Amino acid sequence: MGLVVQKYGGSSVADAEGIKRVAKRIVDAKKNGHQVVVVVSAMGDTTDELIDLAEQVSPIPAGREFDMLLTAGERISMALLAMAIKNLGHEAQSFTGSQAGVITDSVHNKARIIDVTPGRIRTALDEGNIAIVAGFQGVSQDKKDITTLGRGGSDTTAVALAAALDAEVCEIYTDVDGVFTADPRVVKKARKIDWIAFEDMLELAASGSKVLLHRCVEYARRYNIPIHVRSSFSGLRGTWVSNEPQGDQQVEHAIISGVAHDVSEAKVTVVGVPDKPGEAAAIFRTIANSEINIDMVVQNVSAATTALTDISFTLPKTDGAKAIDALEKAKSAIGFESLRYDDQIGKISLVGAGMKTNPGVTASFFEALSDAGVNIELISTSEIRISVVTRADDVNEAVRAVHTAFGLDSDSDEAVVYGGTGR
Amino acid sequence: MGLVVQKYGGSSVADAEGIKRVAKRIVDAKKNGHQVVVVVSAMGDTTDELIDLAEQVSPIPAGREFDMLLTAGERISMALLAMAIKNLGHEAQSFTGSQAGVITDSVHNKARIIDVTPGRIRTALDEGNIAIVAGFQGVSQDKKDITTLGRGGSDTTAVALAAALDAEVCEIYTDVDGVFTADPRVVKKARKIDWIAFEDMLELAASGSKVLLHRCVEYARRYNIPIHVRSSFSGLRGTWVSNEPQGDQQVEHAIISGVAHDVSEAKVTVVGVPDKPGEAAAIFRTIANSEINIDMVVQNVSAATTALTDISFTLPKTDGAKAIDALEKAKSAIGFESLRYDDQIGKISLVGAGMKTNPGVTASFFEALSDAGVNIELISTSEIRISVVTRADDVNEAVRAVHTAFGLDSDSDEAVVYGGTGR
Numbered sequence: 008m009g010l011v012v013q014k015y016g017g018s019s020v021a022d023a024e025g026i027k028r029v030a031k032r033i034v035d036a037k038k039n040g041h042q043v044v045v046v047v048s049a050m051g052d053t054t055d056e057l058i059d060l061a062e063q064v065s066p067i068p069a070g071r072e073f074d075m076l077l078t079a080g081e082r083i084s085m086a087l088l089a090m091a092i093k094n095l096g097h098e099a100q101s102f103t104g105s106q107a108g109v110i111t112d113s114v115h116n117k118a119r120i121i122d123v124t125p126g127r128i129r130t131a132l133d134e135g136n137i138a139i140v141a142g143f144q145g146v147s148q149d150k151k152d153i154t155t156l157g158r159g160g161s162d163t164t165a166v167a168l169a170a171a172l173d174a175e176v177c178e179i180y181t182d183v184d185g186v187f188t189a190d191p192r193v194v195k196k197a198r199k200i201d202w203i204a205f206e207d208m209l210e211l212a213a214s215g216s217k218v219l220l221h222r223c224v225e226y227a228r229r230y231n232i233p234i235h236v237r238s239s240f241s242g243l244r245g246t247w248v249s250n251e252p253q254g255d256q257q258v259e260h261a262i263i264s265g266v267a268h269d270v271s272e273a274k275v276t277v278v279g280v281p282d283k284p285g286e287a288a289a290i291f292r293t294i295a296n297s298e299i300n301i302d303m304v305v306q307n308v309s310a311a312t313t314a315l316t317d318i319s320f321t322l323p324k325t326d327g328a329k330a331i332d333a334l335e336k337a338k339s340a341i342g343f344e345s346l347r348y349d350d351q352i353g354k355i356s357l358v359g360a361g362m363k364t365n366p367g368v369t370a371s372f373f374e375a376l377s378d379a380g381v382n383i384e385l386i387s388t389s390e391i392r393i394s395v396v397t398r399a400d401d402v403n404e405a406v407r408a409v410h411t412a413f414g415l416d417s418d419s420d421e422a423v424v425y426g427g428t429g430r
Numbered sequence: 431m432g433l434v435v436q437k438y439g440g441s442s443v444a445d446a447e448g449i450k451r452v453a454k455r456i457v458d459a460k461k462n463g464h465q466v467v468v469v470v471s472a473m474g475d476t477t478d479e480l481i482d483l484a485e486q487v488s489p490i491p492a493g494r495e496f497d498m499l500l501t502a503g504e505r506i507s508m509a510l511l512a513m514a515i516k517n518l519g520h521e522a523q524s525f526t527g528s529q530a531g532v533i534t535d536s537v538h539n540k541a542r543i544i545d546v547t548p549g550r551i552r553t554a555l556d557e558g559n560i561a562i563v564a565g566f567q568g569v570s571q572d573k574k575d576i577t578t579l580g581r582g583g584s585d586t587t588a589v590a591l592a593a594a595l596d597a598e599v600c601e602i603y604t605d606v607d608g609v610f611t612a613d614p615r616v617v618k619k620a621r622k623i624d625w626i627a628f629e630d631m632l633e634l635a636a637s638g639s640k641v642l643l644h645r646c647v648e649y650a651r652r653y654n655i656p657i658h659v660r661s662s663f664s665g666l667r668g669t670w671v672s673n674e675p676q677g678d679q680q681v682e683h684a685i686i687s688g689v690a691h692d693v694s695e696a697k698v699t700v701v702g703v704p705d706k707p708g709e710a711a712a713i714f715r716t717i718a719n720s721e722i723n724i725d726m727v728v729q730n731v732s733a734a735t736t737a738l739t740d741i742s743f744t745l746p747k748t749d750g751a752k753a754i755d756a757l758e759k760a761k762s763a764i765g766f767e768s769l770r771y772d773d774q775i776g777k778i779s780l781v782g783a784g785m786k787t788n789p790g791v792t793a794s795f796f797e798a799l800s801d802a803g804v805n806i807e808l809i810s811t812s813e814i815r816i817s818v819v820t821r822a823d824d825v826n827e828a829v830r831a832v833h834t835a836f837g838l839d840s841d842s843d844e845a846v847v848y849g850g851t852g853r
Contacts, residue, residue: 023486057506063446064510065517072516075524076509079502083480086499087487093495094488101498106574127574151529 009175010042010132014142014165018182019239020084021051029180029239030091033137037097042132044172046142046165047088049080070115074144074155078104081141081161089139099137102127104144105153108171109164111145117157118145120164120226123171140168159220166223170230177232179219180239185246186211186218188265188415193403196416200264202247202256207264207358210392214356215269224248262361262368263413268406270353270399272302273327274385276319277334279344287318289341290334297333299326303354303387303394315344319385321396324350352384353402356394357409369393375412381405431463432598433555437470437565437588441605442662443507444474452603452662453514456560460520465555467595469565469588470511472503493538497567497578501527504564504584512562522560525550527567528576531594532587534568540580541568543587543649546594563591582643589646593653600655602642603662608669609634609641611688611838616826619839623687625670625679630687630781633815637779638692647671685784685791686836691829693776693822695725696750697808699742700757702767710741712764713757720756722749726777726810726817738767742808744819747773775807776825779817780832792816798835804828 013033020026029047036043057076061068068076085101092099108124131138142161145154156163162179169177186208187197203211205228212221218236227234227248237245247256280286287306294301302321322330331348334341355376362368372393376383381404385396397405410416436456443449452470459466480499484491491499508524515522531547554561565584568577579586585602592600609631610620626634628651635644641659650657650671660668670679703709710729717724725744745753754771757764778799785791795816799806804827808819820828833839 023483026487060446060506060510061513064449065513067517068513072509072512072522072524075512076506079505079509082502082505083483083499086495086502087483089495089498090484090488090491094490099495101495 010044010172011036011176011178012044012046012165012169012172012174013178013180014046014161015048015088015180015239016161016182017048017051017054017084019180020047020088023087026050026084026087026091030088030095032180032239032242033088033092034095034097037137044128044132044138044140044168044174045088046140046161046168047081047084048142048161049077050084050087053080053083071152074115074153077155078141078144078153081143085139085141089137092137092139097137098135099139100131101139101141102131103141104164105146107138107140107168109140109145109167110148111154111156113147113149113152113154115152115154118147118154120145120156120167121148123167125168125171128168128172140164159223162220162223163226166226166230166232166234169232170226174232176235177227178235178237180237181218182238182240183218184238184241184243185236186216186248186265189406189410190216190268193268193406194266194410194416197410198415198417200246202249202252203264204360205248205250206391207360208248210356210358210389211265211267214267214358214392214394215271215354216265216267219248262365263357263359263415265358266406266410266413266415267356267358268353268402269356270402271324272321272352272354273324273348273350274319274321274352274396275327275330275334276317276347276349277341277343278317278347279315280318281342282314282316286341286343289337290318290343291320293333293337293341294320294322294330297326297329299323299330299333303385303396305385305387321352321354321385351399352396353399353405354394354396355402355405355409356392357413358392360391362393363390371412372409375408376405378412379404379408381408433465433467433595434459434599434601435467435469435588435592435595435597436601436603437584438468438603438662439584439605440471440474440476440507442603443470443511446510449473449507449510449514453511453518455603455662455665456511456515457518457520460560467551467555467561467563467591467597468511469563469584469591470504470507471565471584472500473507473510476503476506494575497538497576500578501564501567501576504566508562508564512560515560515562520560521558522562523554524562524564525554526564527587528569528574530561530563530591532563532568532590533571534577534579536570536572536575536577538575538577541570541577543568543579543590544571546590548591548594551591551595563587582646585643585646586649589649589653589655589657592655593649597655599658600650601658601660603660604641605661605663606641607661607664607666608659609639609671609688611686612829612833613639613691616691616829617689617833617839620833621838621840623669625672625675626687627783628671628673629814630783631671633779633781633812634688634690637690637781637815637817638694638777639688639690642671685788686780686782686838688781689829689833689836689838690779690781691776691825692779693825694747695744695775695777696747696771696773697742697744697775697819698750698753698757699740699770699772700764700766701740701770702738703741704765705737705739709764712760713741713766714743716756716760716764717743717745717753720749720752722746722753722756726808726819728808728810744775744777744808774822775819776822776828777817777819778825778828778832779815780836781815783814785816786813794835795832798831799828801835802827802831804831
């Protein structure tokens with residue numbers, strides 16, 4: 008029996024009862040002969056409450072101090088969890104990100120892990136302890152300041168520790184039973200996926216699936232750490248994410264892993280762009296300089312008569328105003344005619360490594376959308392993904408139609424609890 | 431203009447409004463040309479809420495993890511305070527006890543400061559920042575674990591930092607206007623003391639005055655750091671505590687500094703103790719082995735006919751059951767007849783260096799009590815203090831009578847807000 012890293016999200020430790028339930032699960036893993044390292048998020052709404060407080064005190068919470076504030080949440084949950092474990096007769100020690108050796112860069116509020124030096128964790132394990140580590144936080148290499156890792160940061164902490172400690176598996180406990188073939192809130196017949204390749208999981212995460220964040224899966228793939236996503240409530244076997252299926256992990260030789268959707272994006276269309284070299288570059292340099300990440304990009308074929316073309320791209324709605332502002336300021340320099348902004352769009356993505364060798368997938372996808380009466384506005388593809396942009400109102404119907412068309416519906420019509428994964 | 435250390439208790443930073451008010455006060459000190467180091471407690475009831483959570487999770491919260499939990503409170507308040515200061519246009523950085531170099535022993539929940547290495551604070555100050563430091567916490571020298579200093583710990587943090595940084599003064603901001611000649615909740619005519627010597631302040635603190643804790647005053651005296659106790663609400667000049675009065679600090683050549691009282695103690699009487707050498711030692715070794723601190727001790731004159739005596743002592747009510755239990759177990763070994771336990775007692779103490787040279791003080795004290803119809807049960811004295819134990823019901827009346835008898839009453843009959851000082 009080797010070392011396991013378990014991560015519990017905020018909803019799993021939302022109150023004293025939740026903490027005691029999680030403590031029992033951790034002790035069970037220890038009793039089964041594992042060395043156990045636990046990464047824990049802040050309790051329930053703690054982080055939101057701290058953000059509220061910060062906004063009451065200052066309209067623009069500052070980076071370094073904001074991180075200092077937010078990390079109090081994990082300090083509370085990890086100490087309580089260690090106490091609950093001791094109360095079950097097992098030894099536990101809690102460690103801040105800094106104490107656990109989570110070394111980051113100095114970008115406050117969204118720091119990146121650059122090294123993990125888990126010497127104190129090793130010692131605690133060697134002495135027979137369960138080690139509890141604060142998720143979402145680290146310490147900056149140069150200034151020794153407390154940093155936070157941004158959204159989904161606790162998952163990344165867990166995978167990074169699993170890599171540094173050479174763990175057998177990184178278990179991500181959440182409030183859903185695993186990764187599903189579609190969002191179960193939208194598709195009642197969505198099925199839990201037994202095993203999925205890193206590659207497909209990365210595309211699902213990038214396409215709007217919220218169970219695991221892209222950065223966390225990327226880290227796991229780089230260090231080849233299998234992830235087991237499962238519910239802290241049910242105790243059922245969840246979804247394994249790895250390079251290759253192991254043992255009895257079912258691989259259904261599915262062409263398609265799942266359908267993801269995303270309604271958090273908006274579309275910007277730059278109208279009347281001179282169709283000559285350097286124009287697209289000028290537009291996207293302007294966007295990049297505003298530190299906005301764009302997603303899909305489509306350039307229309309230019310009409311021969313005008314020598315003008317349109318360029319559309321999608322971006323997070325939260326960056327919409329910033330992008331419009333930046334482009335308006337650069338309007339004369341770039342030389343386009345006008346801008347259009349549309350935040351009533353949705354994106355549906357079909358993901359599956361099988362589509363590499365199944366040329367009919369794209370056609371079937373478009374047929375399913377057409378049969379459901381859904382109009383396609385933009386198309387973008389990678390080797391193992393097809394994404395389309397539609398009206399936001401059409402998204403749920405489109406997801407259900409595609410899910411059925413690709414034979415992903417389960418036989419049962421079970422109700423599934425679904426929620427966020429905390430951070 | 432030199433360096434000042436300011437300490438703000440939990441009631442001063444109980445909510446966002448309080449934090450903003452305190453931030454303004456800090457910025458004022460900075461504008462006046464001072465280098466400013468601020469020690470802050472947890473917001474209002476935060477600590478009690480964390481203790482509640484801990485008790486829900488585990489009936490016996492463990493030392494190391496309990497400290498990890500409690501220190502989250504200061505992390506929140508200090509980060510918010512730094513944000514509020516930045517919002518006023520000044521630079522501030524917050525530091526945990528560990529980051530501020532507060533090194534302690536390893537006795538969790540009541541650690542003692544053994545060294546202060548404020549290198550990061552010095553750097554922050556040299557760069558023009560206001561430094562905010564978490565009170566009540568440190569890091570253990572041997573294990574690098576987070577520790578807490580116990581009740582009143584933030585005051586001690588402030589004085590220790592003031593000593594290490596060679597501050598001009600340590601300002602303790604609280605919710606009262608200073609140190610009073612008696613508890614203003616009991617004595618309406620209590621007067622604020624303008625200046626008081628360390629020596630007298632130590633006796634008052636030991637006798638039940640709660641404005642400053644004994645340990646903090648002791649530390650200030652050892653390193654000769656003047657303390658200025660004042661209100662964070664009124665901004666009025668408060669009470670200076672130092673070796674010698676400075677400048678315009680009024681010394682009224684008072685014989686008596688003040689009257690303190692304490693109703694948190696109980697009295698244990700060991701009845702029928704053989705009057706021979708070693709008996710008292712056996713009793714108090716038994717108590718000491720239970721880690722109970724006793725206060726007053728009185729042995730009655732033994733009656734010649736029986737060769738038996740009674741020994742009474744006082745101790746915190748919270749340790750009463752433990753003491754009785756320990757003595758009962760040792761009954762046959764020690765050889766006393768019976769135990770009496772009385773938790774309806776109160777202690778009144780008169781403190782003042784002037785009594786060394788004024789032989790009439792003791793007589794006047796007893797006369798005042800007698801005139802008020804208060805019966806004395808135990809008496810204990812030091813060079814600059816007289817304490818008596820009475821019925822708990824008589825304490826308030828006794829304090830008022832003594833306060834008047836020694837001419838301490840103020841002329842005005844002002845209402846004063848009085849409360850705890852946080853931690």
